[in-house]
Amino acid sequence: MKPSIADSAVKAMLEREAKLYVQRNPKSQALSAEASAHWLRGVPMQWMVDWGLPFPLFVDEAKGINLKDADGHSYLDFCLGDTGAMFGHSPKPVADCLAREGAHGLTTMLPSPDATKVGALLADRFGLPFWQVTATASDANRAVIRWSRAITGRQKILVFNHCYHGCVDETFVTADGGKVIMDPSLVGEPRDLSAFTKVVEFNDVPALEKALRVGDVACVLAEPVMTNVGMVLPAPGFLETLRTLTKETGTILVMDETHTLTSSVGGYSRSIGLKPDALVFGKPIAGGIPAGLYGFSAETAARVHTYMGQRGEGRSGIGTTLSGSRIQVALIRTVLEEFMTDPVFEALITLARRLERGVADVIIKHSLPWHVTRVGARVEFMCVPTPPKNGYEASQVIHKPIDEAVHRYLLNRGVVITPFHNMMLVCPSTTGEDVTKLIETFEACVSELLN
Known part of the structure; x- marks a missing residue:
């Protein structure tokens, strides 16, 4: 029988990771409070608060695949501006x-x-x-x-x-x-x-x-x-x-x-x-x-x-x-x-295949009823065993609490993926070591949810 992740485990992770996020990011919290005085919803563009976080993460610097926040924490960025920085930050x-x-x-x-x-x-x-x-x-x-x-x-x-x-x-x-x-x-x-x-x-x-x-x-x-x-x-x-x-x-x-x-x-x-x-x-x-x-x-x-x-x-x-x-x-x-050249894309797709395989291996190892899909350099997992065949089916199986728990867990450990869905993107600056860290952190998250 496929194991299921208990709602109580998801809720506990969401609460624990939210508290950890607040503890880690006092400067972002202060900046958020200050920005709320003049920005609608406290941010220059309202989607910036759609990360399921207690307050936005304020990014001080972005270069290649790396982000640095206002509190000095470093991150590997697999969101890459939801594709806007597909070739890396400021290449x-x-x-x-x-x-x-x-x-x-x-x-x-x-x-x-x-x-x-x-x-x-x-x-x-x-x-x-x-x-x-x-x-x-x-x-x-x-x-x-x-x-x-x-x-x-x-x-x-x-x-x-x-x-x-x-x-x-x-x-x-x-x-x-x-x-x-x-x-x-x-x-x-x-x-x-x-x-x-x-x-x-x-x-x-x-x-x-x-x-x-x-x-x-x-x-x-x-x-x-x-x-x-x-x-x-x-x-x-x-x-x-x-x-x-x-x-x-x-x-x-x-x-x-x-x-x-x-x-x-x-x-x-x-x-x-x-x-x-x-x-x-x-x-x-x-x-x-x-x-x-x-x-x-x-x-x-x-x-x-x-x-x-x-x-x-x-x-x-x-x-x-x-x-x-x-x-x-x-x-x-x-x-x-x-960047729009065959050698660049060959390297991106090779690394994305490695990411796809690594995430799939975690899912298989833990017998989760999930699947992984890759299109070129773009990789996503979904918490359902069979890939949906249309938009309605997909909309009905998205598990927002699990997705949000995974996002928070990864973020607190220095890995960023897209908040609106489970999209992970590699860029020319991404290395095999970066992919390994994402896979290992993802497995640690899954293990905690199951235990």
């Missing part, structure tokens, strides 16, 4: 670029000479010929949705249940009860977004086909692997069927690769030979400086040009003043040239 090529280019102007609302090189690099790495820079991946998704509606003349989009596409209003829609409703977590939205968004389950081909055959969907916005409810992998042939159905129904296929850039040099889509009409990504593409990108196929770009030639005067509502800035483009070039 030397990025820091050098900031120092070099920062002296020559940051933004002019005009292109820099780097733009020509970066466009060619993007086409080479990702296989799409036409690109635009935005401030974030959320902005890129909003832009692609607008372009898709404009060139198809259709209003609706389609997403998969429990998807993640940043802070794009139309994607905050769920279908857990069989009925499409607006996600109650969305703050301040006056519209009924279910009027604009269709939702189907990932890997459900009949539901997908039924939704698309109506002919009213401008675009499907999809992650090639669902990444915000653990990782849900596409069933064999599902993405290829998605590509076929979108072509047959005149629907723009947009792949959001913001989290799956960890897969390979060209992202997950290119690694399997999928040819979407548009790609979107952000987070690590400028080395940690805010930047997003969207790219179009030649056919889709031609439709955009045709549409723009026919429209009247006035603002498009697409683009922001600081998008495509000189510093963004320079940093994107640095990341593409220095």
